[in-house]
Amino acid sequence: xxxxxxxGIFAVFIGLWSATLLSDTEGVFDQYRDLLGDDNPAIFxxxxxxxxxxxxxxxxxxxxxxCDLGLGPGVVEGAYxxxxxxxxxxxxxxxxxxxxxxxxxxxxxxxxxxxxxxPYSLRGDLGTELEALVAWIADQSSGLxxxxxxxxxxxxxxxxxxxxxxxxxxxxxxFSCATCHEQTGRRIRLQALxxxxxxxxxxxxxxxxxxxxxxxxxxxxxxxxxxxCMRQQRMPELxxxxxxxxxxxxxxxxxxxxxxxxxxxLKR
Amino acid sequence: MQLLAFIIFSSSxxxxxxYDALLDSMTDKNFVTVERLKQDELQEFCSQPRTASVDEAxxxxxxxxxxxxxxxxxxxxxxxxWQLGEKVxxxxxxxxxxxxxxxxxxxxxxxxxxxxxxxxxxxxxxxxLSGYGARxxxxxxxxxTWTKLWNTHAYNICxxxxxFGAAGILxxxxxxxxxxxxxxxxxxxxxxxx
Numbered sequence: 110x111x112x113x114x115x116x117g118i119f120a121v122f123i124g125l126w127s128a129t130l131l132s133d134t135e136g137v138f139d140q141y142r143d144l145l146g147d148d149n150p151a152i153f154x155x156x157x158x159x160x161x162x163x164x165x166x167x168x169x170x171x172x173x174x175x176c177d178l179g180l181g182p183g184v185v186e187g188a189y190x191x192x193x194x195x196x197x198x199x200x201x202x203x204x205x206x207x208x209x210x211x212x213x214x215x216x217x218x219x220x221x222x223x224x225x226x227x228p229y230s231l232r233g234d235l236g237t238e239l240e241a242l243v244a245w246i247a248d249q250s251s252g253l254x255x256x257x258x259x260x261x262x263x264x265x266x267x268x269x270x271x272x273x274x275x276x277x278x279x280x281x282x283x284f285s286c287a288t289c290h291e292q293t294g295r296r297i298r299l300q301a302l303x304x305x306x307x308x309x310x311x312x313x314x315x316x317x318x319x320x321x322x323x324x325x326x327x328x329x330x331x332x333x334x335x336x337x338c339m340r341q342q343r344m345p346e347l348x349x350x351x352x353x354x355x356x357x358x359x360x361x362x363x364x365x366x367x368x369x370x371x372x373x374x375l376k377r
Numbered sequence: 378m379q380l381l382a383f384i385i386f387s388s389s390x391x392x393x394x395x396y397d398a399l400l401d402s403m404t405d406k407n408f409v410t411v412e413r414l415k416q417d418e419l420q421e422f423c424s425q426p427r428t429a430s431v432d433e434a435x436x437x438x439x440x441x442x443x444x445x446x447x448x449x450x451x452x453x454x455x456x457x458x459w460q461l462g463e464k465v466x467x468x469x470x471x472x473x474x475x476x477x478x479x480x481x482x483x484x485x486x487x488x489x490x491x492x493x494x495x496x497x498x499x500x501x502x503x504x505x506l507s508g509y510g511a512r513x514x515x516x517x518x519x520x521x522t523w524t525k526l527w528n529t530h531a532y533n534i535c536x537x538x539x540x541f542g543a544a545g546i547l548x549x550x551x552x553x554x555x556x557x558x559x560x561x562x563x564x565x566x567x568x569x570x571x
Contacts (some may be wrong), residue, residue, distance in 0.1 A: 182484060237552050242448075247513050257530065270395065270398055270427065274398065276424050276425060277396075277399070277416075278420040278423050279413060279415070279416050279420055280413045280472075281413070281418055281422050281472050281539070281546055282472065282539040282544070282546065283419075283423070283537075283539055283540060283544070284539075285424065287426075287427075288502070289502070291427065295501055295502050296500050297488045297489070297502065298469075298487060298488055298499065299497075299501075300501075313467075333493050339403075340473050341473065343413065343472045343473055344399075344403065344409070344413060344414070345410060345411050345413060346404050346406035346409075346474065347402060347403055348402055348403065348404060351401065351402030351403070352398045352401050353399050353401070353402035353403070
């Protein structure tokens with residue numbers, strides 16, 4: 110991995126990007142992806158995430174090393190692939206973001222408000238700690254099969270809720286997730302829309318998040334993806350780690366179960 | 378025993394009603410409030426998975442209600458300015474919390490339809506409307522299209538197209554302009570057809 114090489118390509122890409130018409134963007138993106146090969150700028154964010162995990166923080170000045178992501182305190186390898194899952198200590202189903210919130214409040218002594226103040230970057234930001242942590246944690250499941258919990262009754266109820274939310278139409282445009290994501294081979298303008306009701310569509314989408322967004326220069330999490338699609342749906346703001354965010358991600362993870370995690374992905 | 382299990386099961390489902398979950402999971406943002414999470418009866422009816430069986434009688438009722446609420450444009454004037462309509466069709470902004478509420482809303486027709494055949498950035502959730510004007514400007518065609526734009530459910534219950542008129546996304550004048558964009562022989566929608 111060569112830092113200078115990547116940022117060099119990135120600069121060329123941004124140049125190409127701004128010089129091309131919208132209609133060409135996808136083509137330029139593919140060229141850029143070819144140039145990068147196996148390299149993904151998310152690698153630097155992953156390093157940050159690992160460092161943040163081991164660094165004492167918060168009022169209690171402790172690290173996240175004792176955080177239990179489902180496979181026992183401190184076990185990160187393979188944990189992401191098995192989320193969302195039921196956690197007995199909170200008696201609910203959590204995704205990686207809800208779980209990190211729990212660990213940050215319980216272990217490090219942060220308040221929920223502090224965790225929620227800015228979980229996701231705004232455009233132009235360099236990235237948040239949560240994004241870096243999620244990038245690292247997901248990378249530690251790379252190549253493993255998506256295997257969210259479905260043994261516990263609450264895990265199955267969460268899937269059922271996720272499916273209902275997927276079809277829930279509301280707001281001035283009457284959109285639901287299904288409006289844009291229940292057919293194959295569709296697109297909005299030039300952006301391809303995965304069919305998230307099928308195994309293949311859900312697997313390709315779920316396995317590739319968190320992802321490095323080239324157009325924004327930051328790593329985005331699946332929780333952010335849910336929030337941003339809700340924005341496009343003309344809904345209010347979806348809270349990080351909320352019941353609806355976890356349920357939608359559970360719906361996608363279960364539909365895509367069995368496929369290998371490839372995150373962090375690379376998105377336009 | 379079975380009955381008890383049923384009661385427990387169904388009550389746990391109730392607690393997970395999508396509306397309650399959404400209300401618990403969302404916050405107001407800029408001018409967009411959680412009021413939007415409430416469904417009207419049409420939205421509620423149209424929120425079942427495609428595979429669910431359809432209550433045909435209820436569908437007919439809602440279709441009729443949609444149709445009866447479509448106003449005739451003032452002066453029975455269906456066609457405005459196609460050039461303004463083209464702008465409405467290309468504009469994808471409006472009503473997202475990231476949008477400026479002072480700006481007028483767009484119709485975002487290109488998100489889902491091909492219109493001007495020389496515009497390559499079009500989506501395909503809906504059918505191509507290129508050459509739409511070839512259908513002619515009979516009163517039947519004008520009324521059909523006006524109704525479709527005002528409240529698409531009047532003809533196709535649970536259509537995925539927004540109710541541009543009924544939901545107040547576009548004004549009557551904007552709708553007339555979009556109509557002209559579809560019908561006017563000089564509109565790019567109807568030019569350069571093979």
